[in-house]
Amino acid sequence: MTTHSSAAAPRVLISGGGIAGNAVALQLSRAGIRPTVIERAAAPRPGGQAVDLRGPSRTVAERMGLMPGIHRHQLDERGMLHVDSAGHEIVRMPADLFGGNGAVAEIEITRGDLNQVLLEAISEAGSEPGNPGVDYRYGEFIRDLREHSDGVRVGFASGATMEFDVVIGADGLHSATRRLAFGPEEQFNTYLGAYTAYFTMPTPAGIEPHWMTMYSMPGGIVAGLRPDADPATAKALIIIRTDPDPALRRNIGGQQELIRTSLTGGGWQTATILDAMDRAEDFYFDEIARITLPHWTNGRIALVGDAGYCGSPLSGQGTAMALVGAYVLAGEIAHTPHDPAAALTRYTETLRPFVESAQQLPPGGVKAMVPRTKTGIRAAHAFARIATSRVMQPLMTRMLSETESYTLPDYPAAQPAPPLT
Ligand SMILES: Cc1cc2nc3c(=O)[nH]c(=O)nc-3n(C[C@H](O)[C@H](O)[C@H](O)COP(=O)(O)OP(=O)(O)OC[C@H]3O[C@@H](n4cnc5c(N)ncnc54)[C@H](O)[C@@H]3O)c2cc1C
Numbered sequence: 440m441t442t443h444s445s446a447a448a449p450r451v452l453i454s455g456g457g458i459a460g461n462a463v464a465l466q467l468s469r470a471g472i473r474p475t476v477i478e479r480a481a482a483p484r485p486g487g488q489a490v491d492l493r494g495p496s497r498t499v500a501e502r503m504g505l506m507p508g509i510h511r512h513q514l515d516e517r518g519m520l521h522v523d524s525a526g527h528e529i530v531r532m533p534a535d536l537f538g539g540n541g542a543v544a545e546i547e548i549t550r551g552d553l554n555q556v557l558l559e560a561i562s563e564a565g566s567e568p569g570n571p572g573v574d575y576r577y578g579e580f581i582r583d584l585r586e587h588s589d590g591v592r593v594g595f596a597s598g599a600t601m602e603f604d605v606v607i608g609a610d611g612l613h614s615a616t617r618r619l620a621f622g623p624e625e626q627f628n629t630y631l632g633a634y635t636a637y638f639t640m641p642t643p644a645g646i647e648p649h650w651m652t653m654y655s656m657p658g659g660i661v662a663g664l665r666p667d668a669d670p671a672t673a674k675a676l677i678i679i680r681t682d683p684d685p686a687l688r689r690n691i692g693g694q695q696e697l698i699r700t701s702l703t704g705g706g707w708q709t710a711t712i713l714d715a716m717d718r719a720e721d722f723y724f725d726e727i728a729r730i731t732l733p734h735w736t737n738g739r740i741a742l743v744g745d746a747g748y749c750g751s752p753l754s755g756q757g758t759a760m761a762l763v764g765a766y767v768l769a770g771e772i773a774h775t776p777h778d779p780a781a782a783l784t785r786y787t788e789t790l791r792p793f794v795e796s797a798q799q800l801p802p803g804g805v806k807a808m809v810p811r812t813k814t815g816i817r818a819a820h821a822f823a824r825i826a827t828s829r830v831m832q833p834l835m836t837r838m839l840s841e842t843e844s845y846t847l848p849d850y851p852a853a854q855p856a857p858p859l860t
Contacts, residue, residue, distance in 0.1 A: 448472045448571070449604040449776045452593060454581055454616045456483060456548070458490075459744025459761035460609030462556040464573045465503060466769030466850075469564055472776065473571035475603075477579040477595070477603040479610070485486040487550025488665050488722030489514055490636045490673035491493070495793065495845050496759035497546060499766045508556035514547040515664050518649045521820055523566075524706030530823045531579070531650075535798060551721070552668060553758065570630045580610075584619045605779045606740045609765075612728060613688075614746035619739050629729045630683045631751055632805040636698055640672040641717030643708050649749075651859060654707040655819065659811040662702060662709055664809055675712045675719075677702070680809050683726065727751045727805060729798065735790075736783040743768050748794045753804060756797035763847070769809075770850030793845040 453460045456478030467474045469799055478484075500506055518533035536543060548556075565572035576743060583594040584606060591606045608616025616625055616703065647663055652668060653663040659680030664673045664678055670837075676790055679701050687693050702709040716722065735747035744761035752758070767790045771782040801807070810816045 441705055447777075448497070449476055449607045449779060450590070450602065451607065452591075452601070452603040453478070453607045453609050455479075455608065455610035455744075456554075456558065456575065456577075457489065457609060457611060457744065457761070458554060459508070459746070459765050460607070461554060462499075462503065462762055462765030463607055463743060463769045464611060465557060465561050466562060467767060467772065468561065468570050468573050469567075470769065470773030470776075471571060472573060472773065474607075475574040475576065475601075477576045477581070478580070479580045480576045481531065481578075483554055484725050485551040486637065486639065487500060488676055488760040489516060489547040490550045490553060490854050491755055491761075492546040492548065493759065495847050496756075496762045498847055502514055503560065503762075503766065505560055508559055509548055509553070512548050512552035512668055514549065514666055515649050516547045516651055517649045518651070520647060520652045521823060522652055522654050522707060524646055524654070524656075529687065529820050531829065532823060533825055536827060542711055549668065549674065574795070576793060581606075581615055581619065582741065584616070586740065587621075591739050597766065599786065604739065605783070607768065608742045608746045609741065609744050609747055609761075612725060612730065612745045612749045612788055614742065616795075617730075617732075617742055617746050620740040621732060621742070623635055627730050627732050629731070631727045631729060631753065632802075633678050633680045633727045633809055634687070634694075634697065634724065635727050635752055636694065636722065637677075638675050638716060638722045639667060639717035640674050640675050640712065640719060642667075642671060643711045646673065646708070653817045655810065656702075656705045656709075656711075657813050657816065658700045658701065658813065659809050660705065660810050662705070662707065664712075672819065675715065676841065677712070677729070678805075678809050680805060680811065684727065687724075691722065691724070695722070697717065699726075699759045727753060729754075729800075731798070736789055739779050739783070740766060740781050748798060750798040751800070752810065753800050754798055760794060760797050763845075766850070767848065770848060773850060780859060 451474040453463055453474050453476045456476050464474050464476050470550040476700045520531050561573050561745055564570050580596045582596050590602050590604050594600050610616055649666050651665045656660050661678040663676035667673055677698055684731045704712050730749040735742045743764045768786045771786045775782045810819050
């Protein structure tokens with residue numbers, strides 16, 4: 440059922456047009472609320488490698504009507520392969536091994552394609568009768584926020600000032616909304632010991648199609664290649680264990696220098712990856728970090744996705760939390776549009792069990808995933824072999840399916856319109 444209630448709909452600002460921000464915008468527009476989305480980048484940001492959809496996030500994608508678009512872009516990724524410096528197979532972990540809950544899930548789509556699917560859904564929903572659409576403003580960001588008894592006064596980088604009833608921070612790991620409304624990032628950010636980078640490159644010769652191929656180097660470095668939707672291209676993935684370095688923030692030259700120093704002479708496909716990095720158009724680099732806050736809402740301001748509860752790529756649940764969080768937040772706002780405080784309180788209470796479970800990291804964290812020594816690398820491969828053994832599979836399947844038990848609430852006001860017959 441689709442309900443549109445345009446009379447005096449609340450004014451909602453969403454900061455950040457990534458997965459979380461666009462998913463909230465889609466659901467609010469379906470409930471008759473026209474949100475304003477500001478995105479710091481000049482256009483939707485492309486890039487990112489495969490992100491997983493499983494358990495509740497898959498159900499959310501179904502309820503949001505995203506599955507036809509997701510299936511159009513779905514990657515044919517069949518599992519993970521660890522190789523040595525000559526590219527020889529060490530251990531192979533098929534995607535269906537742990538009930539589809541291993542490192543490679545049954546449904547994988549690149550982060551950029553998922554964002555595009557959301558934007559297309561928003562555009563399509565905007566043509567439904569009564570849907571007020573979404574007001575997008577690219578190249579814009581919040582300069583200051585002032586909450587008062589009737590709303591929030593927001594000053595923008597462009598110099599504009601506007602009033603909103605609710606402000607949603609969907610602006611990622613380094614959320615400016617969080618800094619302005621909750622305090623400095625250092626209070627909430629736990630650096631987990633490594634940086635990661637992704638970019639698109641031509642698929643090198645000698646790579647097995649459809650498999651995520653991972654290569655561990657001594658020194659705490661992992662290089663990988665994942666299939667892309669187009670077989671001619673692959674997604675390079677690099678993880679480097681090192682101390683945090685604030686000088687790397689927004690410093691692409693410094694980030695690429697760290698990668699160059701770490702990968703040079705490393706064997707396998709590292710030379711090809713380095714060569715392609717210089718020409719990559721969607722180079723992405725960030726710290727592997729976790730965000731934890733006691734509350735994701737403060738008065739009329741709410742955080743969603745990485746801004747509120749980034750689990751880091753290690754959790755494998757970043758996009759899942761963004762989608763489920765967006766669905767619950769939009770659903771609660773649509774449920775009591777004239778009582779944002781009550782809606783935001785219910786959002787936190789309803790979502791917390793899911794986030795607590797999804798934020799859990801695999802045992803050993805970065806250290807186990809990116810060993811520093813040759814012995815550590817051998818031990819990690821041995822563990823992978825044991826985990827894939829017949830005896831261990833049922834235990835691993837149980838461990839990896841904890842978030843599956845979360846019961847999603849129903850929000851009838853924010854369902855997609857049924858297809859026209
Ligand atoms: C380009 C890109 C590539 C990524 N690739 C991967 C990947 O390969 N694998 C993976 O696990 N995770 C990746 N991530 C992170 C992943 O998208 C998130 O962990 C997850 O989907 C949660 O999404 P989010 O919307 O909360 O955050 P994000 O996807 O980070 O989106 C936040 C959005 O807010 C925008 N923004 C930032 N600051 C401001 C501001 N001050 N004002 C307005 N807008 C702002 C950003 O440009 C971005 O569009 C990537 C993120 C980005 C932006």
